[in-house]
Amino acid sequence: MEIPNTADVVIVGGGVMGASAAYHLAKCGMKNIVLLEKEDYFGTGATGRCAGGVRYQFSTEINVRLSLESLPMLERFRDEIGQDVNYRQCGYLLVATNEQDATKFKHNVELQNRLGVQTQLLSGEDVRAHLPLMRFEDAIAGTFHHKDGLVDPNSVVAGYISAAQKLGAKALPRAEVTGLRVRHGQVQAVETGDAVIQTRAVLNTAGPWAGVIGEMAGVQIPIVPIRRQMFTTDPLKEIPEDFPFVIDFGQSLYFHREGEGLLVGMSNQNETPGFDQNVDEEFELVNFETAIERLPLLERASRASHWAGLYEVTPDAHPIFGGSHVSGFTICAGFSGHGFMHGPVAGKLMAEYIVDGRFSTLDVSMLDLARFEEGRLIKEYNVV
Ligand SMILES: Cc1cc2nc3c(=O)[nH]c(=O)nc-3n(C[C@H](O)[C@H](O)[C@H](O)COP(=O)(O)OP(=O)(O)OC[C@H]3O[C@@H](n4cnc5c(N)ncnc54)[C@H](O)[C@@H]3O)c2cc1C
Numbered sequence: 001m002e003i004p005n006t007a008d009v010v011i012v013g014g015g016v017m018g019a020s021a022a023y024h025l026a027k028c029g030m031k032n033i034v035l036l037e038k039e040d041y042f043g044t045g046a047t048g049r050c051a052g053g054v055r056y057q058f059s060t061e062i063n064v065r066l067s068l069e070s071l072p073m074l075e076r077f078r079d080e081i082g083q084d085v086n087y088r089q090c091g092y093l094l095v096a097t098n099e100q101d102a103t104k105f106k107h108n109v110e111l112q113n114r115l116g117v118q119t120q121l122l123s124g125e126d127v128r129a130h131l132p133l134m135r136f137e138d139a140i141a142g143t144f145h146h147k148d149g150l151v152d153p154n155s156v157v158a159g160y161i162s163a164a165q166k167l168g169a170k171a172l173p174r175a176e177v178t179g180l181r182v183r184h185g186q187v188q189a190v191e192t193g194d195a196v197i198q199t200r201a202v203l204n205t206a207g208p209w210a211g212v213i214g215e216m217a218g219v220q221i222p223i224v225p226i227r228r229q230m231f232t233t234d235p236l237k238e239i240p241e242d243f244p245f246v247i248d249f250g251q252s253l254y255f256h257r258e259g260e261g262l263l264v265g266m267s268n269q270n271e272t273p274g275f276d277q278n279v280d281e282e283f284e285l286v287n288f289e290t291a292i293e294r295l296p297l298l299e300r301a302s303r304a305s306h307w308a309g310l311y312e313v314t315p316d317a318h319p320i321f322g323g324s325h326v327s328g329f330t331i332c333a334g335f336s337g338h339g340f341m342h343g344p345v346a347g348k349l350m351a352e353y354i355v356d357g358r359f360s361t362l363d364v365s366m367l368d369l370a371r372f373e374e375g376r377l378i379k380e381y382n383v384v
Contacts, residue, residue: 001172003192007034009201009354010190012177012213014042016153016340017332018205019160019171020347023081026167028355033169034199035161036192038176043157046207047340049277049309051230051265053245053256054341055092055148056117059108059381062318062367064115066342069362073344074151083159085151090257091244092148094382095127095139101249102141104381109143119145131246133238134295148245150256153340160347177206180216180329187217187328200328203350208275208310210320210333219324222372223334224273224313230265231284231306232258238297252384253290261304264291267337267384279308311337316377319346321364322353330354331369337383 008030011018014037022035039045054074056067077085096102105121112119122130122142130144161171179191180202190197204221206213214221237260245256252267266287268280284306292298314320314334319342323330332350335342345361352360359365371377 001170003172003175003195003197004034004170005198006032007197007199008032009034009203010197010199011035011203011205012190013037013045013204013206013209014157014161014171014173015045015047015205015207016043016157016343017207017346019043019157019164020343021203021205021332021350022164022169022171023160023167024348024351025354026164026169028351030355031168033164034197035164035169035171036175036177036190037171037173040173042161042171042173043154046309046312047153047157047343049307050153050340051254051256051263052150052153052340053092054151056112056145057092057094057108057119057143057148057382059104059111060318060378061111061115062364062378063380064112064117065362066345068115068117070342070345071147074156077156077159081159081163083155085155085159087149087151089147089149090242091144091146092247093127093130093244094143094247094249095136096141097138097248097250099140105141105143108382112145117145119143133297134246135293144244150245156343177213177216180213182217182326185325185327187326201354202329203354204329204331204333207333208312210312210331214331217324217326217329219326219329221320221331221333221369222315225275225310226273226313227271227276227280227308228265228267228311228337229279229284229306229308230263231287232263232304233261233298233301234304235260236262236297236301247384248294251290253287253294254384255291255295261301264298266290275310277308277310279306312339313337315372317380317383318367318378320367320369321346321349321359322368324369336380
């Protein structure tokens with residue numbers, strides 16, 4: 001498809017945010033939408049490398065509310081978008097092994113219950129009873145919510161892209177944005193290779209690369225790319241079909257069923273920022289050994305695959321929604337490692353913002369870019 005000379009809006013980045021925004025802008029009746037993705041396929045950035053987890057269990061009201069809007073959109077996805085996304089409600093079971101996390105878990109459950117999310121607070125005994133295959137002698141508390149679970153990220157991106165295209169949006173892979181033209185504080189054009197698209201509206205959905213796109217417009221965006229990695233195993237017949245998404249919170253270690261085997265990941269707290277997406281084999285060994293201590297049957301498992309991707313981390317682990325000091329330059333990025341699940345509502349909110357100038361579905365105006373300069377940070381605790 002040829003790159004057009006003009007657009008009413010150019011979306012930079014074809015992960016879940018860009019795909020969802022393209023669809024929701026088209027659904028709002030916007031014409032001449034162009035989505036540019038640098039890779040050969042959509043959704044091969046953070047979205048395609050993520051664990052596919054979706055949860056209501058957060059520690060801040062705004063994140064719980066984002067889930068309350070977004071997860072039902074994933075439940076309705078097939079009806080609305082015409083694409084099955086394989087939503088499996090296996091539940092998330094978060095385990096606390098120290099007093100600080102246990103106290104925080106209690107507060108989180110109170111908040112979630114107040115907002116209508118029926119998360120259960122578990123004792124250490126309950127955790128052990130739920131997870132007979134695992135060794136959690138040191139568990140002192142846990143939380144479980146049965147509607148948390150797993151969704152297929154590639155299906156969500158593919159569904160939104162094709163639904164957006166049916167409504168007239170142009171989605172172009174192999175189209176890297178190399179520059180933005182700004183004059184008198186207003187976006188004028190987007191450069192991609194030799195082509196120039198005249199436009200007065202750019203939406204930055206470049207995920208871990210959002211800071212780089214910001215620099216092109218002269219906008220400082222505090223999003224840092226941090227590598228995260230995981231591996232999957234061959235089939236493990238002992239793992240029951242209803243095995244939950246288990247998070248050993250203190251070690252940032254997690255397990256969930258993937259096919260007939262498991263997906264196992266662990267966040268390296270000493271990882272330094274950067275765009276390297278190669279697996280750190282040394283840390284994979286640490287991950288494997290730590291996982292075996294929790295789930296001894298993994299000793300007999302063989303690795304089926306492994307990969308790394310980038311978290312898009314902001315100073316308060318919350319996303320950035322809205323405009324900037326450059327007129328026409330908007331941002332929807334920085335979901336800090338839990339954005340896949342919020343992609344549906346995030347795209348809808350940005351469509352509302354671009355078309356109507358305000359967020360109607362949910363007020364996320366406190367998650368603006370200016371909060372970092374003005375010191376209005378809202379810290380999320382449930383980051384894995
Ligand atoms: C290992 C891992 C596990 C995760 N697990 C979960 C999970 O279980 N649940 C969850 O909700 N979230 C999870 N996340 C986080 C989630 O993946 C992200 O928050 C979300 O996918 C971000 O979507 P995005 O569209 O902003 O970014 P991306 O999917 O990265 O999309 C940005 C796109 O912009 C493109 N791009 C960049 N620069 C340019 C340019 N110059 N021109 C054109 N295109 C450009 C990139 O190629 C990319 O495709 C995980 C992330 C990782 C890395």
